[in-house]
Amino acid sequence: MRNPPDRHNPFSRREFLQRCGMGMGSLGLAGLLGSPGLSNAADAANSLAARLPHFAPKAKRVIHFFLNGGPSHVDTFDPKPALAKYAGQSLPGEYLRTERKTGAAFPSPFKFQRYGQSGLEVSELFAKTAEHADDIAVIRSMYAQVPNHEPSLMLMNCGDSVQARPSVGAWVLYGLGTENQNLPGFITMCPGGYPVKDAENWQSGFLPGVYQGTFIDPQQTGKLIENIVSPHAGEAVQKRQLDLLRALNAEHQRTRIDDSRLDARIQSFELAFRMQMDATDAFDIGKEPQPIREMYGTHVHGRQTLIARRLLERGVRFVQLWHGAGQPWDHHENIEAGLRAQAGQIDQPIAALLTDLKQRGMLDETLVVWGGEFGRTPTVELGDAGKSKLGRDHNPYGFSVWMAGGGIKGGTVHGATDEFGFRAVEKRASVHDLHATILHCLGFDHEKLTYRHAGRDFRLTDVEGEVIRSVLV
Amino acid sequence: MTSPASLFSITGIVLLLTANARADEFFEKRIRPVLADRCYECHSATAKKIKGSLRVDTREGLLKGGETGPAIVPGNPEESLLITAIRYHDKELRMPPPKEELPQQLPEAEINDLVAWIKAGAMMPADSSPAAGSLRRPDAKLHWAFQPLTHPTIPATPNPDWPGNALDSFILEKLIAAGLKPSAAADKRTLIRRATFDLIGLPPAPEEVRAFIEDQSPGAFAKVVDRLLASPQYGERWARHWLDLARYSDTKGYVYGREERFFVHASSYRDWVIRAFNSDLPYDQFLLLQIAADQLAPMGSPDLAAMGFLTGGRRFLGVTHDIIDDRIDVVTRGTMALTVTCARCHDHKFDPISTRDYYSLYGVFHNAAQQLVPIGAARDAAYEKEYEVRAKKLAASMKSRREESGERLRKRLGEYLAAQFELEKYPEEGFDQLLGAADLIPASVRRWRDFLRRSDTHPIFGVWNALKKIPAADFESQAGSVLQTLSLNPLVAAAFSTPPKSMAEVAERYAGLFAGIEQQAAQADKPADPAAEALRQFLYDPLSPATVPDTEIVDNELFFPTSVCTELWALQGELDRWIIQSPAAQPHALILADREPEPNPRVFRRGSPSKPGEEVPRRFLEIAAGPNRQPFTHGSGRLEMARAIVDPANPLTARVMANRVWLYHFGTGLVRTPSDFGVRAESPSHPELLDWLAGYLIEHGWSIKSLHRLIMASAVYQQSSLEPSELSAASATADPENRLLSHFPRHRLEFEQMRDAFLAVTDELDRTVGGKPGDILSPANKRRSIYGLVDRQFLPGTFRVFDFANPDLHVAQRSETTVPQQALFFLNSGFIADRARAIAKLPGTDLERISHLYSALLQRAPTEHETAAALSFIATAEDATVPKPPESAWSYGWGEYDTIQKRIKAFSPLPYFTSDAWQGGPAWPDTQLGWAQLTAEGGHAGNDLQHAVIRRWTAPGDMTIAITGKALHEFEPGDGIRVMIVSSRQGELKSAVLHHSSAEMSVPAFEVKKGETIDFVTDYLANLNTDMFTWRPVIVASAPSISWDAKKQFTGPAMLQPLTVWEQYAQVLFLSNEFLFVD
Known part of the structure; x- marks a missing residue:
């Protein structure tokens, strides 16, 4: 894929008219107030217009549950009965260095059970989600690079631990554009404020700023999109203003017929006018029937997941749902209570989403991704005096991520960690591999979705990445 | 297939x-x-x-x-x-x-x-x-950009009328060759508008336009150009271009909580760049100072601020290699359009830049440390005194912590040597472990590693490498003979007089050797044994791995246990914050200063610091300095590097800058990849012209202003952007992208130009020069946009939406996107509405007012059509004006509910509107009014019973109304809330207590009198915990049939003062394409 056009747009108006076989008249603005069309001058000049990927995609959109802080894999999707054998004792073999010191083996306090036809093993923490076991493919052999949140968040979100690189959502939006011009194409929600690393997690990096994720805090009901509500003019006044604007711009354009940028800007006002209504509507879960709202639950995670579904339904390309400000899944101590609390908040909404997408026929075209920035140690974290903190330290050597929906072969397990869950050992999957797989589901060859920057073609997967084919249908 | x-x-x-x-x-x-x-x-x-x-x-x-x-x-x-x-x-x-x-x-x-x-x-x-280990692409050296500058002759052209100056001959030659013609000259109003936005980033004042139109002298335009170049606003516009390249930001990006995230020095750098442009500092000097002012300007000189170019990048969580990479990038792409950082992991795939080149420069930057230094004279004695106290406190803590850590390093020398046998346990930078005083410090382990690697002939540690090379099986048999070949410090020789059995034993012997050395060397009654003294000195040598480097915390943070690192950062942060916040503070510069000369750098294979390869000298790039380049000899070589960059024989620097200046005038460079002149870059559209301009720049003492004068005096600059239709058909086929410039390319205003223009045309622009940054999206801030705070970690959405340069990256050219969010800003932001309010306050007749608006905003008179449209807009708007918008019936406040009297004790308005909610202030909870908040569909009760939140509806007349709506308290924690509907005339109409439950809050039809208030009250019941609620009352009047919906009519304060019709009209002019595009 080539870069989007730089300051001069790809099609001159003339060229555009030739392509579309349209005369001047049909570019009139009134026509635009109908359904969103793709083939008009504004879209030709619009870097967000919907585009086709490299090959027929399985998924059209993505929802990513980001359990920030590093969810423990050995307590959720990667059962390790061997830990019980060594409970309270040192694990045999070499200890891997993590951020803090850890001690004895720490068996999971949670029960695992087999679910579905596939018999996928999931812990009681995600019992509701596990009802969809046969839709889920767990990658148990993920690994990252360092045991620190910041670089690992960057790696998971942007494919590079340190340098400013575009996020997965930004790449997807760049590649596919959006199907609904009235809403941002990449929306990220996090209750209560920013996660660690702030907006870097959804940055556009060297891609144009329009591909940056739009942040919404679902706890601040009403805080939607900047400037979406006019504090100084009602709808009727704005309509009259836009009528006059149209007339003045038409006069200005009379002698400047060859500049598609003028058209694009004229039309952006019409789009904005519609956006004021559509965006408000998309975020209004009051429009959902009671049973649906109950299915998702009344917690803020229920609300944000339900909002996410409304967004996906309206053509938003990429939605990322964070668990909360800071790093709520960072269970250094008292992990049992912490995990129960955190998982208790999202198990039901995730299960509801999968049910809901399925009943709407949307699951086949929606890629659902679940995971954090790394996993946690199978050994117990030690405090200053070497005392157990009943928690787990960060573990980049092995962890789990699961996917479901468009393009994914449900009921599968890919790879494995060692006997204790410390290190990925079988069919190891890097974060680049995960990214390559996500792009593949969306119809992209990850080696070809590139952007020219600083003298070379950059891609999300840098110089690595292999599609993890065993999780694909 | x-x-x-x-x-x-x-x-x-x-x-x-x-x-x-x-x-x-x-x-x-x-x-x-x-x-x-x-x-x-x-x-x-x-x-x-x-x-x-x-x-x-x-x-x-x-x-x-x-x-x-x-x-x-x-x-x-x-x-x-x-x-x-x-x-x-x-x-x-x-x-x-x-x-x-x-x-x-x-x-x-x-x-x-x-x-x-x-x-x-x-x-x-x-x-x-490709020869082994050398460049893959020797042929790439033939690439045009790497050839010496040519001195092209000015082409003779057959059109004596058109060429304004030499540039035009180059342009015309290509146009004619393509069968095209230039366009007519632009009219004078267009020309002055173009030139003014171009040079100072602002629109011309109506008087300036008039004066230029009236000036019939042949030098009229040159006078305008000179006036603009002499204006202090010129630097403010052109500095911004450079700041894009310099990835300027007032903050460091993400840093750990221990560190102050604001730079102390950023605005000094920004102001230095502005001054440099205004004073037309020669471009070569401009670059030299930005790269090596520490070696060119005395301590205290304002020119030290220039080094913000190098030190203004992200902190990359302190990972040295990435910080250096960022600096190499900003220098090489910024000055020479070479993508040198592509060669960090492997030789450049296309350009003749090897990893050896990269690590030569890496060594230059590695051999320097940051220093925060005050510049200019202190203006305030009290400040100066306090500054010294604080700086001394920091320095004293640093000194004692360095000594304490050094003590541990010396005592545990044997352990650090033993650690060399299991280096895999001590990961590279970026893999952060929490370290206690008992832990070996990985940074010191690595420093030992690097030291030992180059100690073959070291009189003390030469033993190490010599013995390490022996295969383990032969160790015992060969160690003795190997040792005999070495020339060693006598004490070391004595310690190894019998061969050791293993490397582990070597480490132990060294530990023993150093164990008593300090006492031994310091025996007062005996003259110092030189051998013992040499050992002792090794322990304290600043280059020895047994010490903590003597730098600011930013460069030695990794050498301390975590708690000490945090402590030192906290002290540094206190000092930084104090400087930033002191009104009397001197400006500061963050410079790089050379360290003690270090050994040569080594190539990191595949970019990995744990895989050092061959050693390379610090020296300049082969492609720019030729195969016979010599290693740098002076310190780190940074100044020599800077001189090599600005050497007129360097084929790139002048070309790159000439191309940038051209780009900023015409919107497209002669080379369209202004920061990549490598093999894969497109060829210049006019190669001879590019060389001619580059030569001109050098010959005119690297004066950027002389380049502006030259370009703006040309006919190609002064031509119209409107191509006559008889020409446009031909150019559309022959030159669809207008690379040949048959007409002037239209520009869209960049974000800063746009905001500044809005403030300028309403005569509100604050033209104060320089100083600390502020939030330019705040209504009170009317300074030029270049003085806006650039926070690379929290860049406001509005900046992104308008394609502001990403402050993390060197940005050679901004993207230009068109998205509805931009239109939302124009339509709905308070900023535009305030400008409309400011300019619409005009005396005079309707016609005079319209004419004034056109003159101020667009620097011209309205056409008949436009006047008619304006008059009609104003007339019909007045017809449509409703006496009082129904939404003004709502107001939002707080107060106490008197449960005995069933009345509100006092109603005070909530003072602050966030665009989504009414609350106590910008922060929520507010220090005064706590959590009290009302949103379109609900809100949050206040912190006590005195702070119930009250949504008030005031009856606009006598009427019969009914109330509907459900109140919901969604959450389980806490004890819930109380909700009441209270009439000012009739008392409590309905109430409920809610906890994880909801209630229908409906009141059937009843009568109200004009001015009667109906209050929808929520308070916190008995304790403050999870007291948010949802409640969207709807009031329906039966006659007249009107309804008021709390959500639909929820608005901020401005809605209480909607725009007048003239303000609405002025806003439309601000929104017009003509305002935003410059012909």
């Missing part, structure tokens, strides 16, 4: 191969990258071990083949083993080989390319064989 699509593409390729040049291009673009990426690792001169004896990096290698025979048969892909291998048809011969069971097969398109290439004869460019 035989699908119609692939046949088609092969045909296409064959056609592509007709000419030799094309063949070369095809090879370079489509074949070599594939071979390099997928084969060279095992089959080239650069391979560690050539597998199967096959080399694919030369044609000879391919023809000769490897163990299985020739790899290619030119003209016959089906007979070529290479093709068999990449097709994966033969299970035994699959290339690239599968990895972890997964095929690594080339994509079909690449296979097709290789097939086509062999079919066409497998041609490679003649001089393309």
Whole structure:
């Protein structure tokens, strides 16, 4: 894929008219107030217009549950009965260095059970989600690079631990554009404020700023999109203003017929006018029937997941749902209570989403991704005096991520960690591999979705990445 | 392989191969990258071990083949083993080989390319064989940008009327060759508007336009240009271009909580750049100071601020290699348009830049440390005194912590040596572990590692490497003889007089040797033993790994246990914050200053610091300095590097800057990739003109202003952007992108120009120069946008939406996107509405007012059409005006509910509106009003019973109303809330207590009197915990039939003062394309 056009747009108006076989008249603005069309001058000049990927995609959109802080894999999707054998004792073999010191083996306090036809093993923490076991493919052999949140968040979100690189959502939006011009194409929600690393997690990096994720805090009901509500003019006044604007711009354009940028800007006002209504509507879960709202639950995670579904339904390309400000899944101590609390908040909404997408026929075209920035140690974290903190330290050597929906072969397990869950050992999957797989589901060859920057073609997967084919249908 | 699509593409390729040049291009673009990426690792001169004896990096290698025979048969892909291998048809011969069971097969398109290439004869460019370890692309040296500047003669052109100056001859020559013509000269109003936005980033004042139109003298435009160049606003516009390149930000990006995230020095750098442009500082000096002011300007000089160019990047969580990479990038792309950082992990794939080049520069930057220094004289004695106290406190803590850590390093010397046997336990920078005082410090382990690696002849540590080279099995038998070859410090020689049995024992002996050395050297009654003194001095040598480097915390943070690091950062942060916040503070510069000279850098193989390769001297890039370049000799070599950059013989620097200046005037560079002049960059549209301009820049003392004068005096700059229709048909075919400049390219205002223009035309712009940054989106801030706070971590959405340069990256040219969010800003932001309010306050008749608005905003008179449209807008708006908008019936406040009297005790308005909610202030909870908040559909009760939140409806007349709506308290924690509906005349109408429950809050039809208030009250019941609620009352009046919906009519304060019709009209003019685009 080539870069989007730089300051001069790809099609001159003339060229555009030739392509579309349209005369001047049909570019009139009134026509635009109908359904969103793709083939008009504004879209030709619009870097967000919907585009086709490299090959027929399985998924059209993505929802990513980001359990920030590093969810423990050995307590959720990667059962390790061997830990019980060594409970309270040192694990045999070499200890891997993590951020803090850890001690004895720490068996999971949670029960695992087999679910579905596939018999996928999931812990009681995600019992509701596990009802969809046969839709889920767990990658148990993920690994990252360092045991620190910041670089690992960057790696998971942007494919590079340190340098400013575009996020997965930004790449997807760049590649596919959006199907609904009235809403941002990449929306990220996090209750209560920013996660660690702030907006870097959804940055556009060297891609144009329009591909940056739009942040919404679902706890601040009403805080939607900047400037979406006019504090100084009602709808009727704005309509009259836009009528006059149209007339003045038409006069200005009379002698400047060859500049598609003028058209694009004229039309952006019409789009904005519609956006004021559509965006408000998309975020209004009051429009959902009671049973649906109950299915998702009344917690803020229920609300944000339900909002996410409304967004996906309206053509938003990429939605990322964070668990909360800071790093709520960072269970250094008292992990049992912490995990129960955190998982208790999202198990039901995730299960509801999968049910809901399925009943709407949307699951086949929606890629659902679940995971954090790394996993946690199978050994117990030690405090200053070497005392157990009943928690787990960060573990980049092995962890789990699961996917479901468009393009994914449900009921599968890919790879494995060692006997204790410390290190990925079988069919190891890097974060680049995960990214390559996500792009593949969306119809992209990850080696070809590139952007020219600083003298070379950059891609999300840098110089690595292999599609993890065993999780694909 | 035989699908119609692939046949088609092969045909296409064959056609592509007709000419030799094309063949070369095809090879370079489509074949070599594939071979390099997928084969060279095992089959080239650069391979560690050539597998199967096959080399694919030369044609000879391919023809000769490897163990299985020739790899290619030119003209016959089906007979070529290479093709068999990449097709994966033969299970035994699959290339690239599968990895972890997964095929690594080339994509079909690449296979097709290789097939086509062999079919066409497998041609490679003649001089393309890469020598081992050197550049892959010697032929790349022939690339135009690497050739010395030429001195082109000005073409003779047949049109005596058109050329305004020499530039035009170059332009006209190409236009004529393409069968095109330039456009007519722009009218004077257009020209002055263009020039003014261009040079100072602001629109011309109406008087300036009038004066220029009236000035009939031949030098009228030159006078305008001179006036603009002399204006202090010129620097404010042109500095911003440079700040884009310098990835300017007032903050460091993400830092750990211990560190102050604001830079102390950023605005000093910004102001220095502004002054440099205003004073027309020669461009060579401009660069020298930005790269090496520490060696050119005395301490305290304001010019030290220039080094913010290097030190203004992200902190990258303190990872040295990434910080240096960022600095190399900003210097090499910024000044020479070379993408040197591509060579961090491997030789540049296309340009003649090797990893050796990269690490030569890496060494230059590694050999320097940051220093925060005050510049200019202190203006305030009290400040100065306090500054010294604080700086001393920091320095004293640093000193004692360094000594304490040094003490531990010395005591545990043996352990640090032993750690060298298990280096894998001490990861590289970026892998952060929490370290206690008892832990070995990984940074020191690595410093020992690096020290030992280059200690072959060290009189104390020479033993280490000499013995380490002996294979373990032969250790005991060979150690003795090896030791005899060394020349050693006598004490060391004595310690190793008997050969040790293993390396572990070597470490132990060193530990023993150093254990008593300090006492031994310090025995007062004896003259110091020189051998013991040498050992003692080693322990305290600043270059010794047994010390903590003597730098600011930013450069030695990794050498301390975590708690000490946090403590020192906290102290540094206190000082930084105090400087930032002191009104009397001196400006500061953050400079790089050379350290004690370090040994030469080593190439990191594949960019990994744990895999050091060959040593390289610190020296300049071969492509710019020639094959005979010499190592730098002075300190780090940074100043020498800077001088090499601005050397007039450097083919790149002047070309790159001439191209940038051209780009900022015309919107497109002569080279369209202004920060990449490498092999893959497009050729210049006018190569001779580029060289001529570069030469002009150098000959005119590197004066940027002289370049402006030259360019703006040309006819090509002064021509119209409106191409006559009889010409546009021809240029559309011959030059659709207007590279040849048959007309002037129209510009859209950049974000800063746009905001500044809004403030300028309403005469509100604050023209104060320089100083600390502020939030330019706040209504009170009317300064120029360049003084806006740039927080790279929390860049406001509005900046992004308007394509502001990403402050993390060197940005050579901004993107220009058009999205509805921009239109939302124009329509709905308070900023635009305030400008409309400011300018619409006009006296006079309707016609006078319209004319004034056109003059101020667009610097022209309205046409008849436009006047008519304006009059009609104003007339019909007045017709449509409703006496009082129904939404003003709502107000939002707080107060206490008197449960006895069933009345509100006092109603106070909530003072702050966030655009979504009414609350106590910008922060929520507010220090005064706590959590009290009302949103469109609910809110949050206040912190106590005195702070119930009250949504008030005031009856606009006597009428009958009914109330509906459900109140909901959603959450389980806490004890819930109380909700009441209270009339000012009739008392409580309804109430409920809610906890994790809801209630219908409906009141059937009842009468209200004009002015009567109905209050929807929520308070916190008994404790403050999770007291948010949802409640959206709807009031329906039966006669007249109107309804008020709390959500639909929820608005901020401005709605209480909606725009007047003239303000609405002025806003439309602000929104117009004519305002935003410059012809």
